[in-house]
Amino acid sequence: MVFHVMLEYSVVAKRLRKVYRKEEGGFPFRRKSSETIVALDDVDLSVKKGELFGLLGPNGAGKTTLVKILSTIIIPDAGTALVNGHDVLKEPGKVRASIGVVSSGERSLYWRLTARENLEYFARLYKVPDGVARRRISELLSLMGLEDRADELVEKYSGGMRQKLAIARAILHDPEVLLLDEPTLGLDPSFSRSIRVFIREELNRKQGKTILLTTHYMDEADQMCDRVAFINKGRIVAVDSPEKLKAMIGMNEVLKIVVSNLDEKVLTMVRGLPFIEDCGVANAEQDGRTMVRLYMKNVDANIQEVVGVFSKAGCRIFSLSIEKPTLEDVFVKLTGEVLDG
Amino acid sequence: MKPTEGGGALGLFDEARVVGVVLKKELVLYLRYPVWVLFDALMPLLWVLSLVIYGRALVGSPYSENLARLANTGDYVSFTIVGMIVSSFAYSTLWGMSYALRGEQWSGTLESTFLAPCSRFSILLGKAFSSMLTTSLWVFLQISLVSLVFGLNVKFLNLPFAMLFFLVALPSFIGIGFSLAGVVLDFKEHSAFVNFLSSLLGLLLPISYPLSVLPPVLRYFSYLLPPTYAIEGMRSLLIMDSGLNEVMGLAVPLIFFDVFWLSAGIMIFAREERRVLKKGTLGYY
Numbered sequence: 001m002v003f004h005v006m007l008e009y010s011v012v013a014k015r016l017r018k019v020y021r022k023e024e025g026g027f028p029f030r031r032k033s034s035e036t037i038v039a040l041d042d043v044d045l046s047v048k049k050g051e052l053f054g055l056l057g058p059n060g061a062g063k064t065t066l067v068k069i070l071s072t073i074i075i076p077d078a079g080t081a082l083v084n085g086h087d088v089l090k091e092p093g094k095v096r097a098s099i100g101v102v103s104s105g106e107r108s109l110y111w112r113l114t115a116r117e118n119l120e121y122f123a124r125l126y127k128v129p130d131g132v133a134r135r136r137i138s139e140l141l142s143l144m145g146l147e148d149r150a151d152e153l154v155e156k157y158s159g160g161m162r163q164k165l166a167i168a169r170a171i172l173h174d175p176e177v178l179l180l181d182e183p184t185l186g187l188d189p190s191f192s193r194s195i196r197v198f199i200r201e202e203l204n205r206k207q208g209k210t211i212l213l214t215t216h217y218m219d220e221a222d223q224m225c226d227r228v229a230f231i232n233k234g235r236i237v238a239v240d241s242p243e244k245l246k247a248m249i250g251m252n253e254v255l256k257i258v259v260s261n262l263d264e265k266v267l268t269m270v271r272g273l274p275f276i277e278d279c280g281v282a283n284a285e286q287d288g289r290t291m292v293r294l295y296m297k298n299v300d301a302n303i304q305e306v307v308g309v310f311s312k313a314g315c316r317i318f319s320l321s322i323e324k325p326t327l328e329d330v331f332v333k334l335t336g337e338v339l340d341g
Numbered sequence: 342m343k344p345t346e347g348g349g350a351l352g353l354f355d356e357a358r359v360v361g362v363v364l365k366k367e368l369v370l371y372l373r374y375p376v377w378v379l380f381d382a383l384m385p386l387l388w389v390l391s392l393v394i395y396g397r398a399l400v401g402s403p404y405s406e407n408l409a410r411l412a413n414t415g416d417y418v419s420f421t422i423v424g425m426i427v428s429s430f431a432y433s434t435l436w437g438m439s440y441a442l443r444g445e446q447w448s449g450t451l452e453s454t455f456l457a458p459c460s461r462f463s464i465l466l467g468k469a470f471s472s473m474l475t476t477s478l479w480v481f482l483q484i485s486l487v488s489l490v491f492g493l494n495v496k497f498l499n500l501p502f503a504m505l506f507f508l509v510a511l512p513s514f515i516g517i518g519f520s521l522a523g524v525v526l527d528f529k530e531h532s533a534f535v536n537f538l539s540s541l542l543g544l545l546l547p548i549s550y551p552l553s554v555l556p557p558v559l560r561y562f563s564y565l566l567p568p569t570y571a572i573e574g575m576r577s578l579l580i581m582d583s584g585l586n587e588v589m590g591l592a593v594p595l596i597f598f599d600v601f602w603l604s605a606g607i608m609i610f611a612r613e614e615r616r617v618l619k620k621g622t623l624g625y626y
Contacts, residue, residue: 018621020620020621023620039621065621068621071456072456072618073452073455073456073618073623073624074618074619074621074623075615075618075619077619093458094458096456096457096458097458099456101453101456103452103453107448107449107450108449108450108452108453109450109453110366110370110448110450111448112370112373112374113366113369113370113373117366117369120362121362121366122453122457124358124359124361124362125359125362125454125457125458125459126457126458126459127355127458127459153373169453
C-alpha cells in the first residue's frame, strides 16, 4: 500500500495538525500565552506525480504553514507527510534534496551578491557538481531572460526579476517537486503572467515537475492547476479539478451587482427572494460600493425583480453583469467567506 | 514527533565544500560593505592603542616592575597585545557564528539557506572561519602598527607552536559558538546578550592583566573559560619563550573543554533548532 502511494503520489499529508501558541514578554522572561491559533486542523492532502496542484485560500488559512511543514522548516504537532516517498520528520535531508521552494517576497536571495553568485552559492549547498552547475546556471539565466544582467547585484533588480531568480534557484538542482508559496504575490500583471506561463508550460508540462502552488488569486489557480484544494481556517474544504469544483455550484451563471448603500436589511430581503440560492458579498469596498454575487437559476427571467429590490431599498446600482461561476464563487458557497485579493 | 536533524544527505567532502563556499560568500559580502571593513580595521587598533597608552601613563615606561612580579614579564605592551590577539580570535569565532545567523534572519535568507540539504554545522563553520580570516588580517595590522610605534618583543620562532596551541583551543571556541548560535536562533534578541557576554569576558579573561590580580571568586569563573587557557598558553609561548612541554598543563584542560563544548554545542544547537522549527519561527526577525 505504502509503495503504491509512493509510486502514484509525490506529496502525501495525513492528518497534519499545527497549533501556534503565542508568546509574551522578551528574553529571558518570555512565556507562552494561553492564546492559540490553529493553523492546520487534520489536513489530508495528496498530490499526484507530475500534477500542478493548487492550494487556494485566504490569507491566514494555513497555506504557508503547510508548505513549510512539507519543506521541513516547521515541525507539525501531529500527523505525517511524505515528499517523494521521504518522511519529512524522519528524513528531512532527503526531502530537502528532492524539493525546490519558492516563497513569496523577495528577501530569500542575497541582494549584495550578483544573480550568478547567488546561483553558484546555492548550487554548492545543493551538491550540484561544478561543471553541471556552470552549465545549468547559464541555461537558467537564459531561460529566465536574466543573462544580460547576470553579473549585476540583485539589489538592482526589480521585484519580478528577483522572483524569476528565486525560481531559478529553486530548480537549480533539478528537484522532482516544487513548492511554490504565492509565487506571484506583489508582482505587476505582466510579470505575474510570464511567471504563470513559465510555471505551467516549462516547469510542469515540459519538465514534468510536480508542483504544489499556494495562492489566494482564484484566476491563477483556475488557469494553471490540474486540481485545486480549498483551505480555510486550517481545514481542507474541497479538492477537485477547477471545472468539477465550479460545477458544484449547480448553475451556469452568476449575477454580479456592484451597489452602494448596502446594509444587512437589504441583503436579507434579497436572500429572501424565492429563486435566490445563495449570496456572496465581496470585501472589496471602494467609495462605499460593494460587490454582491447572487447564485440563482434563470438569471434572465429574474433579473428585473432583483434590480427592483435594490432600487426600492435606495441602493444605487453601478454595474450589473452575468458571469460564469468562478472558483471564488465555489469558495464563497462552501465557506460563506470571500478570498481577499 | 522528533525529526532526524541535520540534513545528512551530503558526504564529508561535500560538507567541506559547503564550508568553503559559505566562507567565500561571507568574504564577498563583507567586502561589499566597505564602511564595515574600514571600521573593523580601525576599531581593534583603537582598542589596543588606548590600552597601551593607558599603561604607559600609569607606569611611565614600557616596562612594569609590578607586572614582572605578577606575570613573569614586565613588557606590558607585548603582554597586552598577545591577550588582545587571542581574545580577538576567540570573539570572532563566537560572535561570527551567532551574529551571522541573526544577520541571515534579518536579511530573510535563513530559511532558504536552511532549506538546502547540507549540515547546519557546515554553514556555521564557514561563517566562523570567514570571521577568523578577517580577524587575522586586522590582527596582522595591529601587530605591525604596535611593533612600529612601541616595539614588540615577541618570539616569532615560537609562532608555529603558538598556532598549534591555538588549534587545540579552537574546537572549544567552535563548540561555544554552536551553543550561542542556537540560543540566538531561538531568542532572537541577541545584541544585548552578546554585549553583556563581551563585557563579562572582558572582565574575566586575562587580556590586559594577569589572572592573579582578579579577586579569587572571579578567578574561579575565569578558569572555567577556554579562552583563559588559550591566552595564558600563547602568551607563555610568544613572550616568555616557553617550550611546548611547558604549556602542556594548559593544553590538557583545553582538550577536556574541546570535548565538552563541542558535544554541548552540537546538542544545544540541535535542541534550539528543533524548538524553533516547532514554534515555526525560523525566519522570524
